[in-house]
Structures are given as C-alpha cells and as structure tokens.
Amino acid sequence: MLEIVFYLFAAIALVSAIAVIAVRDLFRAALCLILLFMTVAGIYLLLQADFLAIVQILIYVGAISILIIVAIMLTRDARQGQPAGRLKYFAAIVSALLLGTVLLGILNTAFSMPDSAPWQETIKPLGKALFGDSGYLLTVEIAAVMLLSAILGAIAVIREK
Amino acid sequence: MTLLEQFQLLLKNANWPDWAVYLTPAIAGILLILVFVLTIIIVFIWWERRLLGRFQLRTGPNRCGPEGIFQPIATAIKILLKEDIVPDKADKLLHFVAPIIVFVPILMLFAVIPVGEGAILVDLNIGIIYIIAISSISVIGIFMASWASNNKYSLIAGMRAIAQMVSYELPVVLSIVGVALVAGSFSMLKIVEAQGIPYILQQPLGFIIFFLGALAEMNRSPFDLLEADSEIVAGYHIEYSGMKFAMFYLGEYGIVLAYAGIMATLFLGGWQGPLLPPIVWFLIKVVIIFSFIIWMRATLPRLRVDQLMSFAWKFLLPMAVINLVIIAVEVLVLPLSMQWLIIILNFGFAAALILLWSKLFTLGGGRVEV
Incomplete structure (x- = not known):
C-alpha cells in the first residue's frame, strides 16, 4: 500500500512541477509550486521523517511560497501571464547543464537501504546531533547570526532616508 | 495508547485485511x-450571537426553539439555499477551490488536540509544530x-x-516554545500530562502573547482587518455566496474552536480537572476562552493597519523573546520543586515588562508608519 501512495505522490509532484513552467497564469504557477512542496512533504512522511515533513510545510508552504506570491503581486502585468524569455538559448544551455549534473549525480550514487528500523521519535536524535557534544553548535549559531544580519541588511537597504 | 490505536488493534485481532485495519479507524x-x-460550531454561533446581544443590552436571537438555539440551523439553511454567484471575470477554478483550502487545514488541526486521556486522533511527537505548520496553509487559501x-x-484583504x-x-511560535521548554516535549498529550499546575499560572506573559497572537491569526476582532466591513466591505469573501460563503463562515468559527482547544491544552491543563469527566472539563475551558474572545470583540475597537503591524513587531515580538529567555533561565537554574517561586517570579516579570513596554510603545503621534 505504501508503494501506491508513493507513486501517487510522485505523479502529483511531477505533474505539478511541469505545470509550474507550463501554466501561463503566474499565480496558478505559484500555486502549482505550493502543491509540489506539499507532495514532497508527503514523500518525507512516507520515509518516516515526520519532523522534516512538517518543517518542509512550515518553511516552504508557509513562508517561501508566500514570499513568491508577494513577489507576483508586486510584478506589473501579472495577469497577462508569464512573460516570454529573451535569453532562450542561454537558458536552454544552463538548464541542460544543470539537468546533466543532477542526472550524473543520481546515476553514479549507490543508494543503500538502512538496516535498522526508522526512529519513532525524530526530534531528540536530531537535536542531539545538532547541539550535542560532537554536534554543529557553532555552525548553527553562525547561520542564525548570518540570517539576522541579512534581515537587518534588508531593512537598512529599503529604509527611507 | 490512544483510543484509535486500540480500535486498530481490535480490528487486527479480528483478522481484518491489512488495508481495512489501516483505513477504518482513520475514516472513523x-x-x-x-x-x-x-x-460545536453551531452551538458557538448561537452562543456568540446571544452573548453579543447581552453585551449590547439587547436579547439576541431568541425566537427559533428554546432560547433561540435553532437559529444557527435556520441561518445555515438560509445560506445554503442562496444562489451561488461567481463573478464573470473571476478565476473560476481558484474561486471554487479557495474555500476548501481554507477549511480543510482547520479540520486537520483537530487531529492533534486531545479532548481526554488517549482521546486524540494521532499523538504526534511533533504535535505543536504540526499545528504551527498546518495553520499556516490557510493563509494561502485566503489569498x-x-x-x-x-x-x-x-x-487588499489578501495583502x-x-x-x-x-x-x-x-510571537505565537515563540510563546509556544516556552511551553515546550518547560514540558520537555512537543507532544500535546505529554504537555497536558506535564501540567500539574496549569501553565497559565507559570507563564502568564506567554499566555497573553499567545492569546493576542492567536486572535490575530484567527482574524477575530480587534484584529479582523481582513474583513473590516467599514473599510473593505467584507474582505476576501466579498464575492462569495451560498455554500462557498458557508465554508468560510464555518472556517472562521472552526479556527476559533481549534485555537481555543490549543490554548486549553497548552496553558489551562487540557482535559485535566477534578470530579467531572475529561471531555466536560475540556469543553468548559474552551467555552470560557471563547466567551473571553467574544467579550474582547464586544469591547475593543478595530486596530488600524499600521497599529496592527507595529503591535506585532514592536510589542509582542520583543516581549516573546524576553519571555522565552526568562523561562529558559528558570528551567536551567531553578529546580522543579520550586513551582511557587517560579509562579511569583513570572507574574512579577509579566507585570513589570508589560508596564515598561507600554511606556516605550508609541505610534508616532498618529502619523502613519508601516
């Protein structure tokens, strides 16, 4: 049964990912992107990564997609649909390179299945791994300070003189 | 073990097929x-109209059934019988889907709200984070x-x-983190069990911040700028009628019920209480919170947009951060046996901080600042 659910999620994810670039209406494209984020969260759930799934929804659906929607709101002629690209050939080359890199990475990786059963409670091991003795305390703190400085920088840039 | 898991086990022992064991308890x-x-929404609608009536020195609906209890049902039938109008230039598909996307996440919230010991749909170990994440989806529906x-x-309402x-x-998330710190878990069941003394006594400031933030999240007065009738007619559901409008209407009360349940769980000790059965205690607490919300609606005027934003960023957010730091220090330094000291300390801190911050908090003499 899990396999059926997985293929369902995968199909929805693929269709909505294609729809993001195929749909002419910008706002609908953004909504398709949100659907894609949700199905990715569903796939995380199937992998028993409940914390990751919830954070995916919290950050991507709750925050990033809203950012995208606000950006669309501030775009002139958003109702006219996606504008035609001027850098067609350049974009084609870049995306072909990107696709090639990703495909190369996927094909050359030997995916191994874990032997042990997944953790029932994921937060504690995650917290220990991040903030424990051999964790990444300094890295996490530096990332937090960097985010804060980015926010302050953004405010400083747009502030009226 | 939750009641649904017991049900699942029962079906498994009765040799039901695998998929049925999985699906039947879920659908039930x-x-x-x-x-x-x-x-409960139907009772809430009646309760709000009656209570608002009393606040405004009138009787409120009292004709249909004893004390007007059937009035919301009559209202529901009236709304359902109305013509469903879709504007000519509307995006028909999105116009149709939006009420569903607003309403479904609100229903999903109830999966992790415990109404009794083991009476919870799923006891996620990330219960509260689930609530924060799911409730953020409704915004997209509104937009x-x-x-x-x-x-x-x-x-304008969408913006x-x-x-x-x-x-x-x-601020809502930061005040929740305070609760999770003291309870030592994100699971809603464990948070209720950890509350010998309700957290509203232990973290009064956290409760006030959560209450005000939640009021804004559920668009209740005085934070009902989304549907401010006097400014933007009816806000985001201006072009909705009939069944679709009913979905928004139900959603509005549904989210109030959900947040009242979450507040009861996080700060008022959930289903716990002497003598009466758990579900009754839970409902009593929910109705008390709901009545308080109606009281605020009847008393306070609506905030202006700039007041709303600066209240969140200049008042609630700093307070929530300070509250979190205070609680973290207390968890580290003070032993759990000194509950009464923590309570007295926190009430002192709350009073001092609120007084101090209200002195500092100004809005630039009426000049619009966003």
Whole structure:
C-alpha cells in the first residue's frame, strides 16, 4: 500500500512541477509550486521523517511560497501571464547543464537501504546531533547570526532616508 | 495508547485485511472530528450571537426553539439555499477551490488536540509544530480567494492577510516554545500530562502573547482587518455566496474552536480537572476562552493597519523573546520543586515588562508608519 501512495505522490509532484513552467497564469504557477512542496512533504512522511515533513510545510508552504506570491503581486502585468524569455538559448544551455549534473549525480550514487528500523521519535536524535557534544553548535549559531544580519541588511537597504 | 490505536488493534485481532485495519479507524476518526466540530460550531454561533446581544443590552436571537438555539440551523439553511454567484471575470477554478483550502487545514488541526486521556486522533511527537505548520496553509487559501475574486477590495484583504498572519506567527511560535521548554516535549498529550499546575499560572506573559497572537491569526476582532466591513466591505469573501460563503463562515468559527482547544491544552491543563469527566472539563475551558474572545470583540475597537503591524513587531515580538529567555533561565537554574517561586517570579516579570513596554510603545503621534 505504501508503494501506491508513493507513486501517487510522485505523479502529483511531477505533474505539478511541469505545470509550474507550463501554466501561463503566474499565480496558478505559484500555486502549482505550493502543491509540489506539499507532495514532497508527503514523500518525507512516507520515509518516516515526520519532523522534516512538517518543517518542509512550515518553511516552504508557509513562508517561501508566500514570499513568491508577494513577489507576483508586486510584478506589473501579472495577469497577462508569464512573460516570454529573451535569453532562450542561454537558458536552454544552463538548464541542460544543470539537468546533466543532477542526472550524473543520481546515476553514479549507490543508494543503500538502512538496516535498522526508522526512529519513532525524530526530534531528540536530531537535536542531539545538532547541539550535542560532537554536534554543529557553532555552525548553527553562525547561520542564525548570518540570517539576522541579512534581515537587518534588508531593512537598512529599503529604509527611507 | 490512544483510543484509535486500540480500535486498530481490535480490528487486527479480528483478522481484518491489512488495508481495512489501516483505513477504518482513520475514516472513523475523521467523521468523528467532522461531527464534533460542526456540532460545536453551531452551538458557538448561537452562543456568540446571544452573548453579543447581552453585551449590547439587547436579547439576541431568541425566537427559533428554546432560547433561540435553532437559529444557527435556520441561518445555515438560509445560506445554503442562496444562489451561488461567481463573478464573470473571476478565476473560476481558484474561486471554487479557495474555500476548501481554507477549511480543510482547520479540520486537520483537530487531529492533534486531545479532548481526554488517549482521546486524540494521532499523538504526534511533533504535535505543536504540526499545528504551527498546518495553520499556516490557510493563509494561502485566503489569498487564493482574494486573488481569484478579481476584486480590488478582496485583494487588499489578501495583502492584509499575508502581512498579518506572517507577522503574528512569530510571537505565537515563540510563546509556544516556552511551553515546550518547560514540558520537555512537543507532544500535546505529554504537555497536558506535564501540567500539574496549569501553565497559565507559570507563564502568564506567554499566555497573553499567545492569546493576542492567536486572535490575530484567527482574524477575530480587534484584529479582523481582513474583513473590516467599514473599510473593505467584507474582505476576501466579498464575492462569495451560498455554500462557498458557508465554508468560510464555518472556517472562521472552526479556527476559533481549534485555537481555543490549543490554548486549553497548552496553558489551562487540557482535559485535566477534578470530579467531572475529561471531555466536560475540556469543553468548559474552551467555552470560557471563547466567551473571553467574544467579550474582547464586544469591547475593543478595530486596530488600524499600521497599529496592527507595529503591535506585532514592536510589542509582542520583543516581549516573546524576553519571555522565552526568562523561562529558559528558570528551567536551567531553578529546580522543579520550586513551582511557587517560579509562579511569583513570572507574574512579577509579566507585570513589570508589560508596564515598561507600554511606556516605550508609541505610534508616532498618529502619523502613519508601516
């Protein structure tokens, strides 16, 4: 049964990912992107990564997609649909390179299945791994300070003189 | 073990096929929640109209049935019989989907709200984070409705929705973190069990911040700028009628019920209480919180947009951060046996901080600042 659910999620994810670039209406494209984020969260759930799934929804659906929607709101002629690209050939080359890199990475990786059963409670091991003795305390703190400085920088840039 | 898991085990022992063991309790739970939520919403609608009537020195609806209890049912039938109007230039598909996207996440919230010992749909170990994440989906539904309606007033409401919900999410989350720190878990069941003394006594400031933030999240007065009738007609559901409008209407009360349940769980000790059965205690606490919300609606005027934003960023957010630091220090330094000391300390801190911050908090003499 899990396999059926997985293929369902995968199909929805693929269709909505294609729809993001195929749909002419910008706002609908953004909504398709949100659907894609949700199905990715569903796939995380199937992998028993409940914390990751919830954070995916919290950050991507709750925050990033809203950012995208606000950006669309501030775009002139958003109702006219996606504008035609001027850098067609350049974009084609870049995306072909990107696709090639990703495909190369996927094909050359030997995916191994874990032997042990997944953790029932994921937060504690995650917290220990991040903030424990051999964790990444300094890295996490530096990332937090960097985010804060980015926010302050953004405010400083747009502030009226 | 929750009641649904016991049900699942029962079916497994009765040799039901695998998929049926999986699906039957889930569907039963969903139906149970739907009935529970809709019943309470109907009572809530009646209760709000009666109580508002009393606050405004009139009787409120009292004709249909004893004390007017059937009035919401009559209202529901009236709404359902109305013509469903879709604007000519609206985005028809999104216009149709938006009410569903607003309403479904609200129903999903009830999956992790415990109404009794083991009476919870799923006891996620990330219960509260689930609530924060799921409740943020409704914003997209509201924005879809406002965009698809192709109406400038509803679009203004959509912009307000994004500004308001994103800003007020932060203080709400920070005050929840305080609770999780003391309880030592994100699971809703464990948080209730950890409350010998309700957290409203232990963290009064956290409760006030959560209450105000939640009021803004559920668009209740005095934070009901999304549907401010006197400014933007009816906000995001201006172009909705009939069944679709009913969905928004139900959603509004549904989210109040959900947040009242969450507040009861996080700060008032959930289902715990002497003598009466757990579900009764839970409902009593929910109704008390709901009545308080109606009281605020009847008393306070609506905030201006700039007041709303600066209240979130300049008042609630700093307070929430300070509250979190205080609680973290207390968890580290003070032993658990000194509950009474923590309570007295925190009430002192709350009073001092609120007084101090209200002195510092100004809005630039009426000049519009966003």
